[in-house]
Amino acid sequence: MVKKKQQKGGTKQKGKKVPKGTKQRQCRICRARRGIIHRYGLHICRRCFREQAESMGFKKY
Ligand SMILES: [Zn+2]
Numbered sequence: 001m002v003k004k005k006q007q008k009g010g011t012k013q014k015g016k017k018v019p020k021g022t023k024q025r026q027c028r029i030c031r032a033r034r035g036i037i038h039r040y041g042l043h044i045c046r047r048c049f050r051e052q053a054e055s056m057g058f059k060k061y
Pocket of ligand 1: 027028029046047048
């Protein structure tokens with residue numbers, strides 16, 4: 001006997017397409033998903049950017 005679990009449309013789906021895996025765009029440091037800066041391939045949020053900016057050579061404006 002082989003039990004096949006085929007459930008389409010689970011209770012976790014709410015209509016939005018949520019990408020699975022590690023390709024979620026979020027801050028590499030604090031893993032926040034708000035205010036992510038993709039410039040220069042940083043992929044970090046604004047708050048962490050300010051902290052990293054000095055060590056990375058960016059000057060404050
Ligand atoms: Zn961050």
